[in-house]
Amino acid sequence: MRAATIRSIILLLISLTLLGLTDVQSHSIEVLPHWTKGDIVHLEITRARVKSADGKSTITGKTHTEFRIEVLNTNDSGYLVGWTAGKTRFDSPSQAEHSFLGQVVNLMNGRQIVLEIDSRGTIRGVRNWQELKAGALKVLDALAATEDLQNEKHDKAFMSNLRAQWISMLETKAQVEELCTREAQVYFKVLGRGYTHNEPFEYEDLFSNPLGGEAFPTHVSMALKAFDQQAGQAVITWSQTADPTQVARILDSMIKEMRARLGREPLEKEFPKAVSMEDHAEMVVDVATGWVKTLKHARSVNFGTRAQVDTTSIIRTAK
Numbered sequence: 001m002r003a004a005t006i007r008s009i010i011l012l013l014i015s016l017t018l019l020g021l022t023d024v025q026s027h028s029i030e031v032l033p034h035w036t037k038g039d040i041v042h043l044e045i046t047r048a049r050v051k052s053a054d055g056k057s058t059i060t061g062k063t064h065t066e067f068r069i070e071v072l073n074t075n076d077s078g079y080l081v082g083w084t085a086g087k088t089r090f091d092s093p094s095q096a097e098h099s100f101l102g103q104v105v106n107l108m109n110g111r112q113i114v115l116e117i118d119s120r121g122t123i124r125g126v127r128n129w130q131e132l133k134a135g136a137l138k139v140l141d142a143l144a145a146t147e148d149l150q151n152e153k154h155d156k157a158f159m160s161n162l163r164a165q166w167i168s169m170l171e172t173k174a175q176v177e178e179l180c181t182r183e184a185q186v187y188f189k190v191l192g193r194g195y196t197h198n199e200p201f202e203y204e205d206l207f208s209n210p211l212g213g214e215a216f217p218t219h220v221s222m223a224l225k226a227f228d229q230q231a232g233q234a235v236i237t238w239s240q241t242a243d244p245t246q247v248a249r250i251l252d253s254m255i256k257e258m259r260a261r262l263g264r265e266p267l268e269k270e271f272p273k274a275v276s277m278e279d280h281a282e283m284v285v286d287v288a289t290g291w292v293k294t295l296k297h298a299r300s301v302n303f304g305t306r307a308q309v310d311t312t313s314i315i316r317t318a319k
Helices: 002-018 100-105 129-144 147-151 156-169 173-180 182-187 244-262
Strands: 028-031 040-053 056-075 078-090 112-118 123-126 193-196 201-207 216-228 233-242 275-286 292-303 306-317
Touching (some): 129 156, 193 201, 193 216, 201 233, 216 244, 233 244
Antiparallel strands (some): 028 193, 040 306, 056 078, 112 123
16 A cells, blocks of 8 residues: 555656646756847836825826837847837826926837846946937927926926936936836846745845935845746746845934034934835746746835835736
8 A cells, every 4th residue: 555655646746747837846947038139028017106104195106118128139248138118108197198297207218228238137238328318318408498398387497407307317327327227127137047946046235225325235035936847937036125224324324414414403304214125026037038027026115204115017018
C-alpha cells in the first residue's frame, strides 16, 4: 500500500509539471528584454490621486493616457526604444482637458522620447532630450499667447511664474531625462534581475523629497510572487519604504533651516513634523520577451495629519 501511495504522489507531481502548475518555490527566473527591431507595444496608463485630511478623503483627479512603445533599433549593447504619449483624457465631468491645465498636462502629447536602454533593460538616457526640452518650452510659450488663456484671465505674472517652474524642471539633461522617463522607469523596473521564490532581491534607493531638499533614503524589495510555467508569465511584487530615522534627520535639518530663515517655528501646514513615504507595486511580465502585461503601483505619502495616495495602473492593450 505504501509503495502504491508513493507511486501515486510521483505521478501527480509529474502531471502538475506537465500542466505548468509547478510550485513556484522550485523556480528561479531571470527577466531580460528579448526585443526585435519593429516590435510595437500599446499601453493605457490610468492615474488617480486621493487626498485625505482630518479623516476625510477626496479624489482630486483621474486621467487616462495611451502610450506607444516601438523598438527602433537593436545591437549587442542594447536597444533604442521610442516611447510616445497620446493625449491625456480627464475622467471628470468638468472640461479639464480643454482648460489651460489640460493643455499643460499634454505638453508631451505626440512627442517620441527616444530611450537608450542597455541589454539588461536599464534606461541609460534620452537621446533626443534637447529636442524635447525645446519643444516643450515652445508649446508653453504658444499657450501663453492664445486667446483662451486671456479668457481664463491668467495674468502675465502667473504665466511668467509657470514658465520659470518649467525651465527649472528642464534646466539640465538629467532633469529632462528624469521628467521624460517617469512612467518608463516604472514600466521597465522589473527587467535585468533574477528572481527566486522566498529570496527577495533587496537594495537601497532614494525617494525624491516632496518638500524639496535632500532625498529620503529607502529600502527596496522585489520578489517573485508566482510563476505560471505554461503561460510563461511571472508575477513580481515591489515595495519601497523611506527610512524613518533618515526622514526624521532630514526633516529636523529642514525645520532648523526654515526657523533660521523665518525667525520663528514653522507651522504644521507650512511644514509637517512627520513625513512617511511608501511604494507598493505588482506586475505581470512575459518572461520570454520581458514585456510587462499589467502593472499596478501605489505611492502613499503622509504629511503629518494629511495624506496623499497616487495610483498608477498600466495595461497592455491590443491595436
